[in-house]
Every structure is written in structure tokens, then in C-alpha cells.
Amino acid sequence: xxxxxxxxxxxxxxxxxxxxxxxxxxxxxxxxxxxxxxxxxxxxxxxxxxxxxxxxxxxxxxxxxxxxxxxxxxxxxxxxxxxxxxxxxxxxxxxxxxxxxxxxxxxxxxxxxxxxxxxxxxxxxxxxxxxxxxxxxxxxxxxxxxxxxxxxxxxxxxxxxxxxxxxxxxxxxxxxxxxxxxxxxxxxxxxxxxxxxxxxxxxxxxxxxxxxxxxxxxxxxxxxxxxxxxxxxxxxxxxxxxxxxxxxxxxxxxxxxxxxxxxxxxxxxxxxxxxxxxxxxxxxxxxxxxxxxxxxxxxxxxxxxxxxxxxxxxxxxxxxxxxxxxxxxxxxxxxxxxxxxxxxxxxxxxxxxxxxxxxxxxxxxxx
Amino acid sequence: xxxxxxxxxxxxxxxxxxxxxxxxxxxxxxxxxxxxxxxxxxxxxxxxxxxxxxxxxxxxxxxxxxxxxxxxxxxxxxxxxxxxxxxxxxxxxxxxxxxxxxxxxxxxxxxxxxxxxxxxxxxxxxxxxxxxxxxxxxxxxxxxxxxxxxxxxxxxxxxxxxxxxxxxxxxxxxxxxxxxxxxxxxxxxxxxxxxxxxxxxxxxxxxxxxxxxxxxxxxxxxxxxxxxxxxxxxxxxxxxxxxxxxxxxxxxxxxxxxxxxxxxxxxxxxxxxxxxxxxxxxxxxxxxxxxxxxxxxxxxxxxxxxxxxxxxxxxxxxxxxxxxxxxxxxxxxxxxxxxxxxxxxxxxxxxxxxxxxxxxxxxxxxxxxxxxxxxxxxxxxxxxxxxxxxxxxxx
Numbered sequence: 001x002x003x004x005x006x007x008x009x010x011x012x013x014x015x016x017x018x019x020x021x022x023x024x025x026x027x028x029x030x031x032x033x034x035x036x037x038x039x040x041x042x043x044x045x046x047x048x049x050x051x052x053x054x055x056x057x058x059x060x061x062x063x064x065x066x067x068x069x070x071x072x073x074x075x076x077x078x079x080x081x082x083x084x085x086x087x088x089x090x091x092x093x094x095x096x097x098x099x100x101x102x103x104x105x106x107x108x109x110x111x112x113x114x115x116x117x118x119x120x121x122x123x124x125x126x127x128x129x130x131x132x133x134x135x136x137x138x139x140x141x142x143x144x145x146x147x148x149x150x151x152x153x154x155x156x157x158x159x160x161x162x163x164x165x166x167x168x169x170x171x172x173x174x175x176x177x178x179x180x181x182x183x184x185x186x187x188x189x190x191x192x193x194x195x196x197x198x199x200x201x202x203x204x205x206x207x208x209x210x211x212x213x214x215x216x217x218x219x220x221x222x223x224x225x226x227x228x229x230x231x232x233x234x235x236x237x238x239x240x241x242x243x244x245x246x247x248x249x250x251x252x253x254x255x256x257x258x259x260x261x262x263x264x265x266x267x268x269x270x271x272x273x274x275x276x277x278x279x280x281x282x283x284x285x286x287x288x289x290x291x292x293x294x295x296x297x298x299x300x301x302x303x304x305x306x307x308x309x310x311x312x313x314x315x316x317x318x319x320x321x322x323x324x325x326x327x328x329x330x331x332x333x334x335x336x337x338x339x340x341x342x343x344x345x346x347x348x349x350x351x352x353x354x355x356x357x358x359x360x361x362x363x364x365x366x367x
Numbered sequence: 368x369x370x371x372x373x374x375x376x377x378x379x380x381x382x383x384x385x386x387x388x389x390x391x392x393x394x395x396x397x398x399x400x401x402x403x404x405x406x407x408x409x410x411x412x413x414x415x416x417x418x419x420x421x422x423x424x425x426x427x428x429x430x431x432x433x434x435x436x437x438x439x440x441x442x443x444x445x446x447x448x449x450x451x452x453x454x455x456x457x458x459x460x461x462x463x464x465x466x467x468x469x470x471x472x473x474x475x476x477x478x479x480x481x482x483x484x485x486x487x488x489x490x491x492x493x494x495x496x497x498x499x500x501x502x503x504x505x506x507x508x509x510x511x512x513x514x515x516x517x518x519x520x521x522x523x524x525x526x527x528x529x530x531x532x533x534x535x536x537x538x539x540x541x542x543x544x545x546x547x548x549x550x551x552x553x554x555x556x557x558x559x560x561x562x563x564x565x566x567x568x569x570x571x572x573x574x575x576x577x578x579x580x581x582x583x584x585x586x587x588x589x590x591x592x593x594x595x596x597x598x599x600x601x602x603x604x605x606x607x608x609x610x611x612x613x614x615x616x617x618x619x620x621x622x623x624x625x626x627x628x629x630x631x632x633x634x635x636x637x638x639x640x641x642x643x644x645x646x647x648x649x650x651x652x653x654x655x656x657x658x659x660x661x662x663x664x665x666x667x668x669x670x671x672x673x674x675x676x677x678x679x680x681x682x683x684x685x686x687x688x689x690x691x692x693x694x695x696x697x698x699x700x701x702x703x704x705x706x707x708x709x710x711x712x713x714x715x716x717x718x719x720x721x722x723x724x725x726x727x728x729x730x731x732x733x734x735x736x737x738x739x740x741x742x743x744x745x746x747x748x749x750x751x752x753x754x755x756x757x758x759x760x761x762x
Contacts, residue, residue, distance in 0.1 A: 260752035275667035
């Protein structure tokens with residue numbers, strides 16, 4: 001049993017860290033935040049050159065064919081860099097969903113261009129109810145046309161096609177399709193722009209059914225937790241550096257236990273989130289029977305932890321932490337967006353409860 | 368990353384399972400509720416059996432009667448022991464902490480004299496570390512050992528000594544030089560508990576039991592050949608002992624906690640809350656799910672730490688997060704038990720209305736000590752702050 005990274009996994013993580021540090025330093029993040037879409041074609045083409053857009057997809061569609069653990073490591077580094085733009089929506093949302101639900105012919109049409117970096121995309125799930133339960137969705141696409149409104153769709157404005165989760169299937173909609181209106185939602189995370197999409201008899205192509213939907217959501221959720229871990233790690237580092245440097249009463253504030261113990265808790269929360277993210281990725285890769293619970297555990301824990309880590313980090317920075325100039329609020333904003341995406345801690349606690357409390361009789365047997 | 372057992376690990380586990388199946392006592396249930404004074408010889412016999420099977424100290428080198436087991440194998444050992452609900456080993460301090468320290472620091476004569484009898488439980492060991500005025504600040508200890516020819520004369524008091532009442536030998540940390548900085552004047556002595564001037568008193572704790580003792584030393588003579596390691600190098604020897612405290616033993620906690628949460632989940636279907644079962648109560652469900660999740664995360668944290676320790680060879684300060692994590696989690700598990708049981712939660716063993724023979728009221732009180740014993744949460748956070756994060760020492 002070896003719950004550490006292999007040499008090649010370490011290499012991938014390390015090179016991703018260097019890549020993002022070089023191509024997307026925090027000054028670049030801030031520049032993109034202030035643009036309408038947070039999308040930069042030059043950065044995008046460099047990401048594509050790295051092969052990141054095809055990282056976990058099969059080689060027959062132009063992917064690299066790596067596993068879920070590798071995806072999570074890449075997302076961890078993207079999260080650490082606070083990568084803006086449509087990488088998450090294209091690869092983790094659209095790519096993963098198409099890979100899970102589509103027949104080969106549709107994968108050739110939609111997944112291959114994602115792998116090659118030619119297409120950017122996103123997934124539209126939530127409706128006005130803001131429920132992640134597929135049964136709560138109202139929009140249907142059986143007629144080949146979509147009508148209705150999707151909300152909280154990341155990076156829709158720069159997507160070449162949208163993947164729409166409807167009640168009765170998963171559909172692809174071309175960005176230039178008729179009867180579609182995309183409008184920005186003003187939200188906290190300035191690097192991950194959200195949009196509403198209105199469909200009015202918009203032509204849509206069915207790419208698959210919803211049977212594998214939850215499985216795809218689990219993979220995307222685990223990848224999101226990986227990204228959250230990267231954000232927590234960076235928030236921790238920024239805070240510890242500050243606590244070493246900032247002096248009050250003639251001493252570095254990190255010398256005071258009231259500060260130091262908060263840093264220790266940030267470390268505990270970050271490492272525990274990382275353990276859960278890695279385990280979930282491994283369980284998904286191995287198709288372990290507890291994979292779905294493991295994903296919920298990871299998302300539950302990290303959803304609370306990424307907020308708490310942010311709270312502690314900002315508190316330790318004092319007044320400086322409350323300024324726009326300090327980077328912590330950028331991570332804090334991303335943390336909020338990530339906390340709610342695919343369900344917050346309460347949602348996942350209930351999901352865990354359904355699997356372990358409501359089936360307590362089965363559980364007792366297997367223990 | 369591969370969380371499947373290797374062939375070697377599987378063989379180890381299977382061999383152990385077969386052995387435990389054949390040898391673990393089937394009548395432990397009749398003994399476990401009794402005070403340890405009564406079950407002590409029963410438990411000593413159990414350790415003797417493990418020793419004869421070659422399972423008493425799997426982590427020890429083969430030449431000392433162990434199996435030179437890898438850290439993962441050690442973790443498997445504790446998991447399997449917990450899985451069959453095997454009784455504890457009475458010489459746990461000797462096996463887990465003191466034996467490895469003697470193997471690391473002892474002279475050839477000390478190893479030959481002490482190590483085999485630790486394994487067989489023929490001699491029980493206790494630890495004389497904490498003092499009334501030296502808890503977290505262990506190096507401030509005051510028990511003194513004065514050199515007197517071929518002996519040391521020991522005077523002082525120790526506290527929180529597990530197995531003191533039954534101890535044959537004690538790993539005792541004493542001050543041999545009061546003139547130098549506090550860490551530099553310490554020495555570790557191996558003390559015969561039957562020496563003249565040693566007095567052992569029970570220390571009654573908030574649960575009502577006396578798991579621990581107070582030890583009093585009045586002009587106790589300890590021969591110089593019983594110095595462990597070098598004179599005035601006792602801090603390093605003692606720290607080496609404490610590092611073992613955070614070893615693979617924690618691997619058993621996952622199964623113990625899992626058993627608790629599974630039982631609470633079972634009980635949630637019978638206790639009433641807000642007009643329906645606790646299992647149907649939204650708040651209770653959330654809290655049970657939270658504990659269930661954290662118990663899994665505790666295991667994943669441990670597995671990651673074991674993997675890292677396997678790679679580096681030594682238990683690192685990251686072990687501090689395990690201590691904080693399990694001790695605080697254990698308290699939360701007990702808290703949700705209390706919330707679910709309402710007034711029943713307070714009933715003690717012996718009351719006819721007590722749930723599960725009072726284990727939950729006992730657990731509630733006993734887990735209060737978890738964040739204090741084996742290094743308080745505050746000390747663990749200091750260790751993380753200073754040794755892991757590189758913040759300046761705060762004390």
C-alpha cells in the first residue's frame with residue numbers, strides 16, 4: 001500500500017506548478033479578472049501545448065489517457081495559481097461529462113476538439129431551483145429543441161458549444177445556435193465568470209443519456225476538490241510567510257500562539273482535504289464501491305475547510321487581509337464559488353447520510 | 368499511488384488472520400468489563416501467547432524477536448487486532464515505546480537483560496516522565512539523581528504513570544545536572560520498581576477509575592549500569608520514546624471509531640428526535656454524516672503519513688495532525704451520541720436504563736482526556752507551527 005505520489009505523478013505536479021507560475025502569475029490573474037471573460041487566447045494555447053486539455057481522455061480522441069489522480073494533481077496546481085478562464089469548464093465539466101455519457105461518434109465530434117484544444121466548452125446544469133439533483137431539472141430536449149433557462153454556467157461566453165444537462169438527456173448546443181441568449185451573472189469569483197443561458201426553441205444535439213451523469217459529476221467534483229486544495233495550500237503559504245515577517249510588539253506575529261495555532265489548523269484542514277481528494281480520485285480510478293461516498297466526503301470536508309482556511313488567513317493578516325491589494329480575497333472568492341458548485345457541505349452530508357444511515361442494515365452486514 | 372495491499376502485505380495479513388482466528392481469546396467479553404486489576408493475569412497470558420506466536424512486537428527487528436515489519440504491515444497488525452476485538456497487550460508501553468528505545472540506545476547487556484522479558488510480558492514497564500510541575504514542559508522536570516559512586520540516588524515525584532501499580536521496571540527521566548540549560552541536564556534511568564524508596568499511589572481520574580499512578584522516589588538507589596544512553600543526553604532518549612508514541616498504533620483507531628459510528632447509526636433508528644427517529648432528523652443526520660466522513664479522513668491522513676514515514680524512515684512532526692484529528696473527532700463522536708440519547712446519555716454502567724451498559728456516558732467522560740494525554744492539542748499545534756510550518760518557537 002502506498003498512498004504517496006509516484007515519480008511520474010510528482011513530475012506532473014511539479015511541472016504543472018512551474019508552468020502556471022511562469023505563464024499565469026498572480027499579476028496575470030488580476031489582469032484577466034478585470035476583463036469581461038477572464039479568457040486569454042495566448043494562455044489558452046500554452047495550456048493546450050502542455051497537453052492539459054486532453055489529460056484524462058482516451059488517446060483515440062487525442063487525449064493523453066492519464067488517470068483521475070493525475071487530473072486532481074493538475075487541478076491542485078491550477079487552483080494554487082488561481083487559474084482564470086475556461087480550462088475548468090472545458091476539461092473538468094464538459095470533457096468529463098461527454099467522456100462519460102456520449103457514444104463514440106459524439107465523442108469524436110465533441111471530445112476530440114476539446115482534447116486538441118480547438119474548442120472551449122462548459123456544462124449547464126442548474127436551473128432556477130439551484131438544485132444539483134438531476135430529477136429537479138425541468139428543461140427537456142427530446143424534441144431536439146431546448147426551451148428554458150440555465151443559471152450559474154461558468155465561462156459560457158467563451159464556449160464554442162455548451163453541454164446542457166436536461167431532464168431526459170445530455171445535449172450539445174452550438175454557441176451560434178438560434179434562440180440562445182447568454183448574459184453574465186455578477187458574482188464573487190472574478191476569475192470564473194458565471195452566466196445565464198436562455199434557450200428558446202434552440203436546436204440541440206443529443207450526445208447521451210443521464211445514466212452516467214452522477215458518475216461524471218463525481219469525477220468533476222473530485223477534480224474541483226483538487227483545485228480547492230491548491231487554493232488552500234497557497235492561502236496557507238501566503239499566511240505563514242506573512243506571520244513570519246509581520247512584526248507587532250517587537251515580535252513576528254507567528255510567534256504568538258493565538259496566531260500560530262490558527263496556522264496549524266489551516267495546515268490540518270488543508271492536509272485533510274488533500275488526503276480526502278487523493279483518496280476520492282484513487283477510488284474513482286479503481287471504480288471502488290465506496291467511490292461515490294468518498295467524493296462526497298472530500299467535497300463535504302473541503303467545502304467547509306476552504307472557507308475556514310480563508311477566514312483564518314484573512315484574520316491573521318489583520319487590516320492588510322481586508323484590502324483589495326492582498327491576494328487572499330481572490331482565493332476566498334474562488335472558495336465560495338467552489339463551495340457551492342456540485343453542492344456544499346450540507347448537501348454532501350445528506351448524500352452521505354442517505355448512503356450510510358438509510359442503509360444502516362446493509363452497512364452492519366459489510367462491516 | 369496504490370492503496371491496494373502488496374502481495375507481501377496480503378501474505379502478512381492472511382498469516383495474521385489465520386493465527387488470530389486460532390488463538391485470539393473467545394472469552395474476552397466476559398473479562399473486558401472487569402477492572403484491570405482482575406483481568407491483569409488474563410491479559411498477561413494473552414501477550415505471552417502473542418509472543419510465542421511471534422506477534423508481540425512486529426515492528427521490532429527480527430534479531431530482537433520482532434518481524435522487522437514495514438510500517439504498513441504494522442498498521443495492518445493493529446487493524447487486524449481491532450477487527451477481531453482482540454484484548455490489549457498489558458506491556459504496551461514496553462512494546463511500543465520503551466523496548467524500541469532500549470534497542471536504539473541500550474548497551475548490549477541492557478538489551479539482553481531487558482528486551483526478551485518485555486516481549487513475553489514477564490516484566491511490565493511503566494514510564495516516569497510527567498511531573499506535577501512538568502507536563503507539557505517536560506524538560507522542566509525536577510526529579511533529581513545524584514551521583515554516588517556506582518549508584519545514583521533518586522528523589523522526586525512522577526505523575527500520570529500508566530501501569531505504575533503493576534510495573535516491574537520504569538523508564539525514568541531525571542535531572543543529573545541542574546547547572547546547565549534544562550534540556551541538557553537530563554538522563555534516562557531504568558529503575559527497578561521494587562527498589563527501596565519507591566512508592567506507588569493510585570491517581571483517581573474524572574471517570575472514577577485509576578488508570579494512572581503517582582510515583583514517589585525517596586533516596587532510591589539506581590546502579591550506574593542502568594543509565595540508558597549517555598548521562599545528560601536524556602532529552603534525546605526521551606524524545607525518541609515519545610516519537611514512537613505516534614507510530615503505527617493509531618491504525619487501530621479507524622476500526623474502533625468506525626465501530627462507534629456504526630453503532631450510533633444503528634441507535635439513530637431507535638432514538639426519537641423531534642417527532643421522528645433520530646435517523647430521520649435532519650440535524651442528527653448531518654452530524655452523524657460529518658463524524659462518519661471525518662473517521663474516513665482520519666484513516667486517509669494516517670495512510671498518507673505512513674507512506675511518507677515509510678519513505679523517510681522516521682515518524683515526522685506531521686504525526687501531530689493525527690493526534691489533534693483523532694482526539695477532537697473522538698470527542699465529537701461522543702457529543703453526537705449524547706445529543707441523540709438525551710437524558711439517557713448520562714446513565715452509568717450498572718443502571719438498568721443505561722444504553723449499551725453505559726459505554727456512552729463513560730466515553731463522554733473518558734474522551735475529555737484525549738486532547739490532553741500523549742501531548743495536549745496545544746503542544747501538538749506548537750509542534751506543527753514550529754517544526755512543520757517553520758514559525759518561530761512560541762514558548
